[in-house]
Amino acid sequence: MFTIDTITFNTMITGFSREGLIEGAIKLFSKMQHYGFRPSDFTFAALLRACVGLDGTALGQQVHGLVIKTNFVQDVFVCNALLDFYSKHDYTEDMRKFFDEMPELDGVSYNIIITSYAWNGQIEESLNLFRELRLSKFSRRNFPFATMLSIAANTQDIEMGRQIHTQEFMTTADLEIQVGNALVDMYAKCGRFEEANVIFEKLAGKSSVPWTALISAYVQQGLNDEALKLFNEMRRNNVCGDQATFASTLKASANLALLYLGKQLHSCIISTGFISNVFCGSALLDMYAKCGSLKDANAIFRDMPERNTISWNAMISAYAQNGDGKATLRSFEKMVELGFNPDHVSFLGMLTACSHSGCVDEALQYFNTMTKTYKLIPRKEHYASLIDVLCRRGRFKQAEELMAQMPIEPDEIMWSSILNSCRIHKNQEFAKKAADELFNLDELRDAAAYVTMSNIYAEAGDWVHMAKVKKAMRERGVRKVPAYSWVEIERKVHVFSANDRTHPLNEEIRKKINNLAKRMEEEGYKPDISCALQNVDDGIKEESLKYHSERLAIAFALIRTPEGSPVLVMKNLRACVDCHAAIKVISKIVRREITVRDSSRFHHFKDGACSCGDYW
Template identity: 65%
Template sequence: MPNRNVISLNTLISGYVKSGDLVTARQLFDGMYARTTVTWTILIGGYANRGYPLDAFKLYVDMYRSMTMLDSVTFATLLSGFNNNDCMYQVIQVHAHVLKMGFSSARAVCNTLLGCYCKCHCLDLALRLFNEMSERDSVTYNAMITGYAIVELNEEAADLFLTMQKMGFRPSEFTFTAVLSAAVGLGDIIFGKQLHGFVVKTNFIWNVFVSNALLDFYSKHDHVKEAEKLFHEMTEIDGVSCNIIITGHAREGNYERSLKLFQDLQGTKFDRNNFPFSTMLSIAAYTLNLEMGRQIHSQCIVTTASSELQVGNALLDMYARCGRFEEANLIFQSLSHEDTVPWTAVISALVQTGYHEKGLDVFIKMRREHVNPDQATFSSILRATASLASLSLGRQLHSLVYRSGYFSNVFCGSALLDMYSKCGSMRDAINAFQEMTERNIVSWNAMISAYAQNGDGYGTIGLFEEMVSEGLCPDPVSFLNVLTACSHCGLVDQGIRYFNSITKLYHMEPRREHYVTMIDILCRSGRFGQAKKLMSEMPFNPDEIMLSSILNSCRIHKNQELAKEVAEQLFKMEVRDASAYVNMSNIYAEAGQWDKVAVVKKAMRERGLKKPPAYSWVEINHKMHIFSANDKSHPRWEDIRRKIESLSMRMEEEGYRPDTSCTLHNWDEDTRAECLKYHSERIAIAFALISTPEGSPILVMKNLRACSDCHAAIKIISKYNEFPRKRNYKSMAMMSVKQIYIENSEEIDSHDAVISPVNDVNLMFEIFKYAKYVGMKQTFRLVVRGITCNMINVLKGACGVREGDWSNNPSQDAIKIAYSAAICVKEVDGVCQVAREFSPLDNSPPPGFGSQERSFHLVGNANISPTVTLIVDGAWESKDCRAGIGWCFYSLDTANSLGGAARACFALSAFQAELQACLFGLKMALQRGYSRVLLHTD
C-alpha cells in the first residue's frame, strides 16, 4: 500500500476484525506509529464482540494511559462485551471512568452500562443507575425489564413494562421478548394473553423473535392448543419456533405429535445442529423406544451434537431407562467425570428404572471421587430413598443437604418433603416445610402430595386452599394431588368441584391424568354412569391406566356387565400389566364362571404376562427385612408365626372376619382364611412388633396395593396394639396441663378429662371419629391457641366450600368479622359476655382474649356445660383470624358434614405420637365416667 495513512489502516484493521482474524488485526495495530480514538475503538470492539472481554479491557487501559481521547462510542463498545459475573470488577472500574470523564449524561453509555449490570445479575447497581439517569428511552426500559426477568423478579418486570407504556415509550421486539419471559415466571395466563393482544395491536406479530416468545409462553403454561394455532399463523418460522412447539407437545405428553413435527423439521433447511435432539431423546426414554433413540443418536453423531453436554446427558438417560446399561456406561465414560451432570444423569436413570440400590451405590462412588452433588443429584437420590422407605438413610441425606448449602433450594426441599411423606414421617415433612425459607409451587405441591399420599383428604384440601390464599396459582400437579386425595378418601363431591374448577376458575385444560383420577373417583363411589359420560366427553381415547382403574372398581361393586365391556377394550391393547387380567379373572371366579377364568388365564400365558409377586419390607436397626406371602425363610419364623396367631386371636375378639374374596376362589373357605393370615405385609408387621420396643412407630412398605382384607386387619391391629404402648405420652400430657393450671392459680374440674397435646386438625377429626365409633355422648370443651390459616382452610374443605362463598371474596372481611362476633355470642357459652363487649371492626383484642393467663382463667371459671368452649390465645389480635373463626362456625352451621359432636374449632400441626396419646386419653376418660372432655392445644 503506497500511502499507509491512519484512515486506510483503520479500514484494514476493521476488515480483519470483522472476518475474525484478530491476530493480523493486532499486528497491524502494533505497527502503527499514530493511533486515533477510532483505531483503539475498532480493536477493543473486536475483542469484546469475539468473547475476549478481559483483553478488551486491557487494551482500554492501554488506551487510557496513552492519553488518547475517549468518547461515548469507546465506552459503549467496551461495555458491550461484559456479560457475566466474572467481569463485575471491570464494569465497576469503567463506570467510575464514565463518571470521571463526564459521560454520565450520555444516554448510549448509560444504557450499555445498565445492560452490563443486568447481565451480571447486579440489580442493585442497575436500579441505582436507572433511577439516576436524567434521560431514558425505550432501550433503557428494555435493559431494566430484561434485568428483572433474568433474576426472575417477574412482578417488577411487568410493573416496569406498564410504567414504560404510561411514559409513552413504544415497545420494541426486545421489550416484548423480555416481558414475555417475565410472564412465563409469573404464571399469569391472562397477562400473557393481554400481551399477545398488544403484540398484534402494535404489529409485532410478524417478528419471529416476538412470536417465538409467545410460543414459549403458551407452551410453558400448558396451553399447547394456543401455541399450535399461533405456530400455524406465523408468517415466518425458524428452527427455534419448531424446537419450542416440539418441546411443548413433549411436555404435555403428546409424543406422537412431537415426533411428527420433528420429522417435518428434518425436511427443512434449518441448521441441523440446533435441532431439539435432547427433547427427542427424552421422548425415546419416556416411551422406552430404544430404536428411535438410536436413530436420534446417529443424527447427533453426524451433526456433532453428541459432543454437547446436554445431548450427552440425554443419551445417557435414554440408554439407561431402556435398560441398555453397557451403552449408557460408554456414554458416561465419554463425558467428563469431574462434572456433576453425568453422575446425576446416571443416578436419575437408575432411580427412575427402579434400580434404587444401584443409584445409591453410584452416589457413594460419586462422593468418593470428590464430585460435589447439586440440587438435581439430591433430588434423585432422595427419590431413591423414598422408594426404599429408608427413614434413617433419608435423615442422613437431609443432614448432607443441609451441610452442602442446598437446604434453602426449593427443589431439594421439595424432594425432602416427598421422602419424609413416603417414609410415613409426616412430622418431619411438616417441620421441613415450615423451615423452608423459600417456597414456590413445587414445594407447595410436594407438601400437598404428602398429605394426599398419607390419606389425609381434608388436610390436602386445606393446604391447597392455603396455597391459593398465599397468592400462588395452582398448576396441573396441584390439581392432580387434590384429586388423588379425594379419590383415596372418598370425597366425591369435592373431587368433582375441583375438577370443574380447572377450566372454570383457572382456565386450564385438564390433562389425561386429571381425567384418569376423576374417573377413578366416580368409579370408586359406584357412579359408573357419570364416569362413562365423562369418558365420552374427554378429548382423547381411554388408556390402559384408566380402563384398569374402572375394571378394579367393577370388581369391588360387582358390575360384571361393565367389567366385560372394559376388559374387551383392554385386551385389544398391548397391555404390559397383568393386573387387568387378574381382576377380570377374579370377577369371573366370584361369579363361578370357571370356563371364562380359564380363557383369561390362557390369554395371559399367550401374551407372556405374569402377575408380579407381592413382597413387603420393613427397616429394623438400619437393616431391610423383605418378606413375600407365606415366606418361612426368616431366621425368626417361629416367633413371627406365634405373633401372627396371637394377632389373629385378638382380631377375632374384636369382631374381625376374614374377607376371603381376596384369595384364590377355587380353595375351600378355611384354606383361604388361613392364607390371608400370611400375606407379606402381615408377616412384616408381626416381625416389626416382636423386634421393636413398645411405642416405636412401624413403617411397612409393599410393592403392590394391599388387599381389602389386610386393610381391615391392619386397622384393628393398630387399634389394640398402639393404645397401651402410649402410656408415657398420656402421663406427660396430664402433667403438663396440670402444671399450667397450677401456675395460673386455677384447678382442673374433677369431672374434666384432660387430653394433651392436641394441635393438629387431622388429629381432631380422628378424635371425633373415634368418639362417634365408641358411642360417646359427652360434651367436648375445646381450648384453641395459635389459630392458623391452614386450620381455617381445612375446615373450609371439610365442610364443602361452594363457589361464590367468602373464600373467593376477600371484600367480605367485615361481614365475616361481624359474623364471628355474633356467632361467638350465640354458640360459645363460656365467653358470651366477653363477645358482646367486642366491637367486630376494632383492631384491639377483646377482653379475655390474647393472653394465656386470661384464657385459662376463663376455662377454669366457666361453670357451664357448653357445646363448645372456645378460648383463642395470641392469634386473636388478627382481623383475619377473627374472620376465619367466623368462617369456621359459618361452615359448620351450614354444612355440618362431621355431625353434631364436631361443633368446634381446630388448630394445626400434630404428629402421630400425639394422635395415639389423645385417643388413648379419650378412651380412658370414657372408661372412668368423665362427663366432659377438655381438649387442650399445646
C-alpha cells in the same frame, strides 16, 4: 488512576455486570458519558449483560435506542448482545423481529435464537432455524449441538439425537465438555443406557452434570436401585452433587420408600449447604411423605425459607396420598391465597384427595375450576382420576358419559381403575366390558387385569369362568404380579411374601402370628374368607389369610422393634378387606401406630381405627 479511557470503563462495566452489580454498571456507563468517552461495541455488550439481570426491559430498550442512534446496529457483536437480552426476557416476538432485521448474522446469532426457542418449548421453530443454519457458511464446530441434543432428549427422539451425534463427531464438537454432557443426557433419557455409559466413561474431568443426567434418567425409567448405586459411586469419586443431584436421588429413595436412606441424604444436603434450596426442600418433603412420615414432611415445609408452586404441590400431594382431605383443601386454598396459581399437578392432588375420600361433587367442582377458571387443559391423568372418583362411588353411568366426551382414548390405567371399582360394587356386567378392553390391548404391564377379573368370578362363586380367565392369562404368557411387603429394620430392608416359606425367622413369625390371632379373636375379629379366593374348604381359607405378606411384615417388625415404636410397612398391591380389618385390631392390641402403604395410598392404623375411614 492518572489516565482513564474507554477501555478502562469497559473493563469496569464488564466486571460489575459479571458480578451482578447492575446498579454500579449503570452508574459507570453514565459517568463514562459524562466524561465524554464514546461507547464501543464492548461497552454496549457489557451494559446489555447487566440489563439481562433486571426484572424489566425498559433500560434494555433504552440501550437499544442508543445503539441505533450511535449506528452500532451495524455491529453483529452488539446486535447479538441485544438478541440475547430479548431472549433472556422471553420476548420471543421482539427477538425474532430483531433477528430478521439484523444487517449481518453469524453463528452466535443462530445459537442465541435457536436456544431461546428451545427453552420456550417452541421446538419446531428451533428445528427450522437449525436446518437453515446447516445450509449456511458458518463453522459447524460452533453449532448449538448441546441445545439440539436437549430437544432430542426431552422429546425422546433417539433418531434425531443420533443424527446430531454424527454431525458432532464429524466436527469433533463431541469432545467439548458441554456437548459430551448433553450426549450422555440424550442417550440416557431415551433409555439407551449402554451408549450413555460409553460416552460417560470417555468424558474428561466429569463434573456433577453428567452424573446427575444419568441418575435422573435412571429414576425416570424406574431404575431406582441403579440410580442409588450411581450416586454412591459418584460420592466415592469425590464429586459433590448439586441441588439437581440430590433432588433426583431423593426421588429414587422416595420411590423405593427407603426412609433411612432419605434421612442420610437429608444430612448430606445440610452439610453441603443446599437445605435452603427450594428444589431440594421440595424433594425432601416429597421423600418423607412417600415414606409415610407426614410429620417430617410438615416440618420440612414449615421450615422452608422460600416456597414455590412445586413445594406447595408436594405438600398438597403429601396430604392427598396420606388420606387427609381437609388438610389437602386447606393447603390448596392457602396456596391460592398467597398468589400462587395452581397448575396441573395441584389439581391432580385435589382430585386424588377426592378419590380417597369419596367426594364426587367436590371432584367435579375442582375439575370445572381447572378448565374454566384457570383455563388448564385436562391431561390423561386428570381424566383417569375423575373416572376413578366416579366409579369408586358406583357412579358408572356418569363415568361412561365422561369417557365418551373426553378427547383421548381410555387407556390401561383407566380401564384397570374401572375394573377394580366393579369388583368393589359387584358390577359384573361392566367388569366384563372393562376386562375385554384390557385383554384386547396389544401390551399389558402385568396380569393384574386377568387376576382382578378371575377374583370377581371367584367372589361370585363362578369357578368355571374363573378358570377360563386364568387359562387365557397363561395362553397370553403374562405373569401374575406376586404380592410382597417390606419393612426397614436396623437399616436393612426385609421383604416378605406369602409364598416364601424359607425365611430363617419363619417359625418365630408364625408363632407371633398365631399368638396375635388368639388375641384378635378375643377382640371380636372374624376372618373374612371371601378374601381367600381359592376353591378350598373354609379352614384352609382362614389359615391362608394369616400369612398375607403385610401380616408377615408386621409380625416381624413387632418382634424386632421396641415396644410402642411405630411400624411402617410397604406393600406392592392393594390391601385386601380382611387384612385391613385385621391390622386395625392388631394396632389396638399392641398399642402401636402401624402405617401401611399399598399401591395407591397410605393407611395409618391407630387404636383400632384407620385414617382412611374404611374407604379406599
